[in-house]
Amino acid sequence: MHLLPVALLPLCSLLLRPLRALVARGWLRESDVDAWLALLNPGLRLNRVMARVAARHWVAEDMLALTLRPNGNWRGAQPGQHVQLYIERDGVRLGRSYSLIGVGADGSLQIAIKRQSGGRVSPYLLEHLAVGAWLELGSVQGELHWPQQAPGVLLLAAGSGITPLLGLLRSALAQGFAAPVTLLHYVREQGQRAFVEELQALQARHANLQVRWALTGQGEAPAELQGRFAAKHLQGIGDVAQHAVLSCGPAGFVGAVQQWWQALGSQAELQVEAFTPPPLSAGNERREVQLSLARSRQVLSAHNQASLLEQVEAHGLRPAHGCRQGICASCTCTLVSGVVRDMRSGALLAEPGQAIRLCISAPQGDVEIEL
Amino acid sequence: MNNRQDRQLSPAELDAFGAELDALRQRTLADLGEADARYIRRIRTAVRFCCWSGRGLLMFGWFPPTWLLGSLLLGLGKILENMELGHNVLHGQYDWMNDPEFAGRSYEWDIAGPSDFWRHTHNHVHHTWTNVLGMDDDVGYGVVRLFPEQRWKPFYRWQPLWVTLQAVLFQYSVAIQHLRLDKVYKGKLSKAEVRPLIKQFNAKLLRQWGKDYLFFPLLALLLGANALAVLAGNVLANLLRNLWTFTVIFCGHFTEQAAVFSKESVVGESRGHWYLRQLRGSSNLNGGPLFHILTGNLSHQIEHHLFPDLPARRYAALAVEVREIAERYGQHYNSGSLWRQFATVLKRIWIYRRAPVEPLAASV
Numbered sequence: 106m107h108l109l110p111v112a113l114l115p116l117c118s119l120l121l122r123p124l125r126a127l128v129a130r131g132w133l134r135e136s137d138v139d140a141w142l143a144l145l146n147p148g149l150r151l152n153r154v155m156a157r158v159a160a161r162h163w164v165a166e167d168m169l170a171l172t173l174r175p176n177g178n179w180r181g182a183q184p185g186q187h188v189q190l191y192i193e194r195d196g197v198r199l200g201r202s203y204s205l206i207g208v209g210a211d212g213s214l215q216i217a218i219k220r221q222s223g224g225r226v227s228p229y230l231l232e233h234l235a236v237g238a239w240l241e242l243g244s245v246q247g248e249l250h251w252p253q254q255a256p257g258v259l260l261l262a263a264g265s266g267i268t269p270l271l272g273l274l275r276s277a278l279a280q281g282f283a284a285p286v287t288l289l290h291y292v293r294e295q296g297q298r299a300f301v302e303e304l305q306a307l308q309a310r311h312a313n314l315q316v317r318w319a320l321t322g323q324g325e326a327p328a329e330l331q332g333r334f335a336a337k338h339l340q341g342i343g344d345v346a347q348h349a350v351l352s353c354g355p356a357g358f359v360g361a362v363q364q365w366w367q368a369l370g371s372q373a374e375l376q377v378e379a380f381t382p383p384p385l386s387a388g389n390e391r392r393e394v395q396l397s398l399a400r401s402r403q404v405l406s407a408h409n410q411a412s413l414l415e416q417v418e419a420h421g422l423r424p425a426h427g428c429r430q431g432i433c434a435s436c437t438c439t440l441v442s443g444v445v446r447d448m449r450s451g452a453l454l455a456e457p458g459q460a461i462r463l464c465i466s467a468p469q470g471d472v473e474i475e476l
Numbered sequence: 477m478n479n480r481q482d483r484q485l486s487p488a489e490l491d492a493f494g495a496e497l498d499a500l501r502q503r504t505l506a507d508l509g510e511a512d513a514r515y516i517r518r519i520r521t522a523v524r525f526c527c528w529s530g531r532g533l534l535m536f537g538w539f540p541p542t543w544l545l546g547s548l549l550l551g552l553g554k555i556l557e558n559m560e561l562g563h564n565v566l567h568g569q570y571d572w573m574n575d576p577e578f579a580g581r582s583y584e585w586d587i588a589g590p591s592d593f594w595r596h597t598h599n600h601v602h603h604t605w606t607n608v609l610g611m612d613d614d615v616g617y618g619v620v621r622l623f624p625e626q627r628w629k630p631f632y633r634w635q636p637l638w639v640t641l642q643a644v645l646f647q648y649s650v651a652i653q654h655l656r657l658d659k660v661y662k663g664k665l666s667k668a669e670v671r672p673l674i675k676q677f678n679a680k681l682l683r684q685w686g687k688d689y690l691f692f693p694l695l696a697l698l699l700g701a702n703a704l705a706v707l708a709g710n711v712l713a714n715l716l717r718n719l720w721t722f723t724v725i726f727c728g729h730f731t732e733q734a735a736v737f738s739k740e741s742v743v744g745e746s747r748g749h750w751y752l753r754q755l756r757g758s759s760n761l762n763g764g765p766l767f768h769i770l771t772g773n774l775s776h777q778i779e780h781h782l783f784p785d786l787p788a789r790r791y792a793a794l795a796v797e798v799r800e801i802a803e804r805y806g807q808h809y810n811s812g813s814l815w816r817q818f819a820t821v822l823k824r825i826w827i828y829r830r831a832p833v834e835p836l837a838a839s840v
Contacts, residue, residue, distance in 0.1 A: 131584065131679075131680075131683055132683055132686070132687075134584070135577075136520075136577040137524065140524065193513075193575075195509040195510050195513075196508070196509045196510040196511070196512055196513025196514070196573055197509070197513070197572065197573055197574055198573060198574040198575045199574070200574070427595075427596070427599065427600030427604070428600055428603070428604040430604070430747075430750075431785075432599075432600075432603050432604055432750075432784060432785075433595075433599040433600035433603055433604060433784075434567060434568035434571070434580050434581070434595075434599055434784075434785060435595060435596070435599060435600050437568055437571060437580060437581045449498070450498075450502050450505075452502075456574070458574050459572075459574055460568065460571035460572070460574065460579065460580075460581070462568075
């Protein structure tokens with residue numbers, strides 16, 4: 106039993122305000138305050154968002170839904186957005202983004218996690234994360250929103266791309282969205298179809314909803330569509346060009362949808378969200394890449410042959426730096442997404458949230474850094 | 477007084493030397509994990525335990541056992557925080573953990589000098605230009621002449637006195653290094669340029685003094701304890717930390733066998749040459765595991781200078797291999813007990829306070 110019951114956590118947030126002010130002005134060290142607070146309750150922190158795992162249930166063979174109860178520092182989010190979730194593995198804090206499939210009236214959140222075989226985070230979460238455990242949550246992002254005015258909505262998902270779309274769909278139907286909605290979910294095998302029972306129940310309750318699955322793997326299943334995304338899968342939907350389209354999945358899938366969309370020449374809305382492409386293999390021939398600077402909100406053209414420091418300086422920026430040879434760590438910066446190459450060792454770094462040194466890191470593909 | 481017998485390395489040998497040390501670095505980097513993370517968190521917890529229990533004991537007033545133990549614990553906590561935790565975290569040694577608490581770019585330590593100052597004067601200037609005269613301000617910190625190659629000034633005559641003052645006030649001496657008051661005095665730096673730095677320095681000083689010399693004594697007053705005893709305990713703890721860090725740091729690069737370098741020697745320097753300079757310019761201290769922790773593993777100064785961004789707890793193991801590599805390349809590995817090494821530093825302070833005897837022009 107903890108000194109402070111979980112139920113009182115949201116209340117504490119207000120009481121901690123004076124401490125927060127002292128920490129912000131450098132009079133107290135946040136980690137020291139957090140250590141005391143954690144003694145009262147493992148979920149109590151000054152600023153950091155901690156969430157308790159309230160429930161877990163399997164929604165597909167390789168997908169687990171988690172219900173999380175965040176502490177009082179949670180600032181809320183919309184279904185369809187994604188939240189950064191942190192765990193520690195082998196001494197390293199790892200962050201991954203997961204889409205919110207539901208936001209409860211009681212402040213609880215629901216996310217779904219698909220197993221990435223060979224991944225460092227999802228297999229661990231699926232197998233070892235127990236009800237009652239505490240996780241840290243980070244920033245909330247994502248621009249996907251429900252096209253409220255559209256005469257029809259087409260949702261195209263592949264793999265775990267179902268999660269943000271399901272979040273949006275649930276809340277739209279709950280709010281009485283009445284225009285026709287078609288959800289098409291691409292998975293490799295029959296067992297990977299996620300939220301089948303829930304989707305079928307929604308279909309039974311809402312006559313305007315139609316759900317279909319397409320199998321891209323080898324197995325034959327006569328009830329489902331076959332193969333990767335193709336225009337023929339959309340037969341029987343009516344005038345597709347009038348539908349607002351939301352698409353989410355791996356970069357290849359989203360790209361195929363965008364091509365089809367352009368060929369269609371539709372006037373309606375298209376929203377897409379692609380997962381970060383997997384790390385590139387170490388090919389060292391010169392390649393043009395895109396460099397996004399998160400803090401200064403700039404996108405620069407760059408290449409993979411010179412350090413990030415040299416390249417941003419060539420664009421007129423003046424980031425903090427020192428020795429320019431990887432000794433002093435003055436130019437340390439956070440990697441938001443993408444892959445960089447350590448120019449001294451050739452090692453590839455792709456961990457979101459990782460600290461990298463601009464002077465010895467070259468972009469390996471499109472990269473976003475906290476600058 | 478320097479009698480190093482180092483073999484001159486050809487450019488090819490230097491490259492091979494650098495490659496061996498690079499490989500050693502890579503092997504260690506690849507092996508970092510759970511144990512290193514657990515270690516630094518334990519150090520952090522030890523710091524909290526020492527500081528908080530020390531402050532608690534000081535609330536019992538002048539009663540000698542509690543006052544002395546309280547002051548010692550607080551001093552120990554500050555030493556651990558500055559050396560094994562702060563200094564090493566600020567080097568980015570634990571950046572790979574992705575834990576904001578141990579992020580080198582944002583950590584603020586419990587000492588007068590702002591971390592930002594340190595990241596520049598120490599991480600950048602000192603570690604890049606180690607023992608290069610005219611570039612590494614840590615060589616004597618501008619108040620001490622330690623090598624015959626340094627130009628003598630009348631001011632150095634009383635350097636034993638300056639060094640004593642510096643040892644007692646070491647945290648302030650380190651802090652104001654970044655303000656470059658000498659350049660301001662000479663007019664090379666305008667007051668307007670220094671003003672924001674002074675503002676930053678004052679803000680940090682206010683927090684440090686406010687905590688140690690105002691808040692806790694006032695808290696004692698409020699609790700009906702002896703405020704003066706608390707104040708004195710804080711002064712003693714800070715003094716102990718100053719003397720200890722001074723001793724360890726002066727043993728790092730100013731011992732008998734430590735080498736200094738000219739500005740010309742580092743023009744277009746290769747990575748191998750940088751490694752070589754770190755090895756020649758640094759000196760180690762022998763001791764047990766607890767001693768190494770208390771010095772923040774700066775007792776492995778050579779390894780720290782070769783690999784400033786590897787977790788310091790790895791230096792002991794690295795030292796075995798570095799010593800072997802140094803031997804193969806015919807390089808002296810400068811290591812000795814604390815007191816032997818410190819005695820040679822004191823000797824330097826004493827000897828080089830005097831102006832060099834002018835060599836006779838005819839004797840060439």
